[in-house]
Amino acid sequence: MERIDKQTRKGTLEEFVKALPKTETHLHIEGALPYELLREMDSERFPREPDFRRKGYKYKNFVDFENILLAHAAVWFTSPERYHEACKRIFAGLQACNVKYVETSLHLAMTEFIGADGKELIHAIKSAAPKGMEVRVIGGFLRNGYTDAMKPVIDNMHTWDELDGIDLHGQEWLELEDWTAPVWKRCKDAGKIIKVHAGEFGGPDKIVEAIDLLGVERIQHGVRSVEKTDLVKRIADLGIVLDVCPLSNEGLQVVPSLEEHPLKDLCDAGVICTINTDDPLCFANTIEDEYFAVGDRLGFSFEDIGQLAKNGFAYSTMEKSLINKYTSEIDSLVDAYKL
Numbered sequence: 046m047e048r049i050d051k052q053t054r055k056g057t058l059e060e061f062v063k064a065l066p067k068t069e070t071h072l073h074i075e076g077a078l079p080y081e082l083l084r085e086m087d088s089e090r091f092p093r094e095p096d097f098r099r100k101g102y103k104y105k106n107f108v109d110f111e112n113i114l115l116a117h118a119a120v121w122f123t124s125p126e127r128y129h130e131a132c133k134r135i136f137a138g139l140q141a142c143n144v145k146y147v148e149t150s151l152h153l154a155m156t157e158f159i160g161a162d163g164k165e166l167i168h169a170i171k172s173a174a175p176k177g178m179e180v181r182v183i184g185g186f187l188r189n190g191y192t193d194a195m196k197p198v199i200d201n202m203h204t205w206d207e208l209d210g211i212d213l214h215g216q217e218w219l220e221l222e223d224w225t226a227p228v229w230k231r232c233k234d235a236g237k238i239i240k241v242h243a244g245e246f247g248g249p250d251k252i253v254e255a256i257d258l259l260g261v262e263r264i265q266h267g268v269r270s271v272e273k274t275d276l277v278k279r280i281a282d283l284g285i286v287l288d289v290c291p292l293s294n295e296g297l298q299v300v301p302s303l304e305e306h307p308l309k310d311l312c313d314a315g316v317i318c319t320i321n322t323d324d325p326l327c328f329a330n331t332i333e334d335e336y337f338a339v340g341d342r343l344g345f346s347f348e349d350i351g352q353l354a355k356n357g358f359a360y361s362t363m364e365k366s367l368i369n370k371y372t373s374e375i376d377s378l379v380d381a382y383k384l
């Protein structure tokens with residue numbers, strides 16, 4: 046009997062997750078490359094089911110993950126046209142999951158690698174957005190990304206109307222360099238969305254640094270804040286949003302298993318969290334998989350799941366009327382499913 050109940054809940058959960066209007070606010074565009082595009086290009090070089098796309102695959106460490114990501118993404122992303130083509134496919138996939146709002150991070154050093162103009166890449170991404178989906182582009186760098194070649198981009202990007210925000214990517218163990226704080230302040234003053242990857246491989250100190258020195262409003266991951274109770278309270282009090290990616294955290298062994306993920310503790314402590322996929326090329330995950338895992342393996346109620354989806358809209362830069370529309374759609378769904 047209990048087994049039947051569990052199966053029924055799984056089925057209902059799946060239906061509920063499918064119907065839920067969603068956002069995706071932690072998505073690296075290069076890490077979202079649909080693997081099928083590589084297969085269509087060269088099916089011998091890119092096998093149907095490579096090891097790293099197996100369910101439950103665990104990366105040894107961040108460098109292992111990064112090598113696999115680069116070995117695949119760099120093959121495809123060679124021009125603005127390729128960005129556009131990939132984005133059409135990526136956004137169609139997100140739309141099929143009922144995603145209405147996307148903040149996607151473009152690794153701006155790609156402008157140097159492929160010799161393309163940053164604004165042109167942003168246009169290539171945004172012009173691939175289907176009707177009914179709003180796309181914001183966030184420009185990201187490594188912590189040591191202020192190279193001679195990138196200085197003109199970094200020093201001027203606050204003036205780019207097309208750019209919606211900025212982010213520090215990966216490799217958290219690198220020191221925060223002196224150029225970073227003035228750039229983040231300039232972009233914040235220019236009204237950009239201010240993000241930083243922190244509290245994934247780096248400990249709570251990296252989160253404190255992001256708050257104190259960079260004035261962040263959104264932290265990508267931030268899950269290791271739970272190692273410091275005072276910090277969790279501070280994040281909640283400041284209303285900082287954590288864009289969490291549970292299956293990425295499991296795949297990269299940031300948590301020993303998803304069942305031990307601190308998402309519930311963070312939500313219970315009043316921290317605003319959203320649910321996202323990070324790099325679906327590497328984790329073979331969809332946004333529906335993430336929501337489903339939160340309900341199925343972390344035991345979130347339909348109401349709690351609805352709240353996570355509502356957070357995505359509440360802290361988006363969509364028009365208030367649209368935020369209200371999707372929020373009430375989520376409320377009605379929760380009401381219909383919670384009994």
Ligand SMILES: [Zn+2]
Nearest residue numbers: 071242265323
């Ligand atoms: Zn990320």
